[in-house]
Amino acid sequence: MKLSDRITNINGGGSDGWGVFYRARRMINAGVPVTELTIGEHDIRTHGDILAAMDRSATGGHTGYAEVPGVADLRNKVAKRIAERTGVPTTPDNILITPGGQAGLFAAHLAVCNAGDKALFIDPFYATYPGTIRSVGANPVSVLTTPDNGFQPVKSTLADHADGATSLLINTPNNPTGAVYNMGTLTGIAAVCQDNDLWLISDEVYDTQVWEGTHISPRSLPDMAERTLVVGSMSKSHAMTGSRIGWICAPEPIVEHLINLATHTTYGVPGFVQDAAIFALDQGPAFEDAVGAPFARRRALTLDALQGQNVVRPVPVQGAMYAMLDIRSTGLDGETFANGLLDAENIAVMPGESFGKAAAGHVRVAMTVDDDSYVAALDRLVAFAKAQVSE
Ligand code: PLP
Numbered sequence: 001m002k003l004s005d006r007i008t009n010i011n012g013g014g015s016d017g018w019g020v021f022y023r024a025r026r027m028i029n030a031g032v033p034v035t036e037l038t039i040g041e042h043d044i045r046t047h048g049d050i051l052a053a054m055d056r057s058a059t060g061g062h063t064g065y066a067e068v069p070g071v072a073d074l075r076n077k078v079a080k081r082i083a084e085r086t087g088v089p090t091t092p093d094n095i096l097i098t099p100g101g102q103a104g105l106f107a108a109h110l111a112v113c114n115a116g117d118k119a120l121f122i123d124p125f126y127a128t129y130p131g132t133i134r135s136v137g138a139n140p141v142s143v144l145t146t147p148d149n150g151f152q153p154v155k156s157t158l159a160d161h162a163d164g165a166t167s168l169l170i171n172t173p174n175n176p177t178g179a180v181y182n183m184g185t186l187t188g189i190a191a192v193c194q195d196n197d198l199w200l201i202s203d204e205v206y207d208t209q210v211w212e213g214t215h216i217s218p219r220s221l222p223d224m225a226e227r228t229l230v231v232g233s234m235s236k237s238h239a240m241t242g243s244r245i246g247w248i249c250a251p252e253p254i255v256e257h258l259i260n261l262a263t264h265t266t267y268g269v270p271g272f273v274q275d276a277a278i279f280a281l282d283q284g285p286a287f288e289d290a291v292g293a294p295f296a297r298r299r300a301l302t303l304d305a306l307q308g309q310n311v312v313r314p315v316p317v318q319g320a321m322y323a324m325l326d327i328r329s330t331g332l333d334g335e336t337f338a339n340g341l342l343d344a345e346n347i348a349v350m351p352g353e354s355f356g357k358a359a360a361g362h363v364r365v366a367m368t369v370d371d372d373s374y375v376a377a378l379d380r381l382v383a384f385a386k387a388q389v390s391e
Helices: 019-029 046-057 072-086 101-112 130-135 155-164 181-197 250-262 273-283 284-305 335-344 371-390
Strands: 035-037 095-096 118-123 139-144 165-171 198-204 226-231 244-248 320-327 349-353 360-366
Touching: 019 335, 019 349, 035 360, 035 371, 046 273, 072 095, 072 226, 072 244, 072 273, 095 101, 095 250, 101 130, 101 165, 101 198, 101 226, 101 244, 101 250, 118 130, 118 155, 130 139, 139 155, 155 165, 155 181, 165 181, 181 198, 284 371, 335 349, 335 360, 335 371, 349 371, 360 371
Parallel strands: 035 349, 118 139, 118 165, 165 198, 198 226
Antiparallel strands: 095 244, 226 244, 320 360, 349 360
């Protein structure tokens, strides 16, 4: 029996770039104490008050099928939140509630791409991007950025790839680079989308975690709302990764089709999770700031820890929960460095190569362990890097 080409090709035949991560997990399972700075998961759990709201909803009976597009109150709140944050008029009809941002990325691509279409994405990229595009039958094509301008996409490079493309996927604040796209970058992106009639899929799941600059949603740029699908999530903003709750904000006719898709795939999101999300959004910005505060603090600790040497150089962390470190002066590639660091120091970081070609010679550090362990791990990482240079 033969499986479909589409499902067997999701990883594109190559490795998924998560070798160091899986090796670290095996070491941990075997009892080795590893400092894990790999994945984007907070070191706090979902707040007890949010869980209590979920419990109240479930025990109160919201355990049956929930409305497929999302419960009215949540669609309302998300629409209001987006309108307030971006200034773009947004109604509940622009919103589909999804089981997390990842489901939103898949649905958004399925909405705009036909099989075989060229779908652009920016390198370095969040690990699932090419596989998500392949999952809908489209053809992922990367557009490289460079470390010298903080991994901001450049208009002319984008334009060089745009001919014949259907969509462009961007992510700001960015995982893995920590870049927050500035107005110049976003104006260039908007111009390329308009000149080449591209759909823009804008992954904004880190929009509450900005440490330098301002988050600008490209949907708010002139004439962009009609061609932009924004993917949002409460995973990062509210430490609700396991609840699987997010949304797509898109023009109304697209949302109508997306509701059809949801009816035939997820059949919506559990009502008690949506009620917990309503409660969480009602806590307001102070709650979101508190969730993000450890990363803001560790970003400062990163800069302190890397001062006074230039073997390990930080790419400016403008947002999100990661620090991208340039280790090219060690002469090692990111993968060799990360494997060596795991063996020598029991510290797990992600090789830049896991996120594409543009981040080669870098490693990504997730700022997701307590401050003392984090600083100690960075000190050992720097010592390890220095030892490579002097060897
Ligand atoms: N987009 C980016 C850039 C991410 O880093 C992640 C998760 O790490 C996601 C989307 C998916 O998030 P979720 O499906 O938990 O909302």
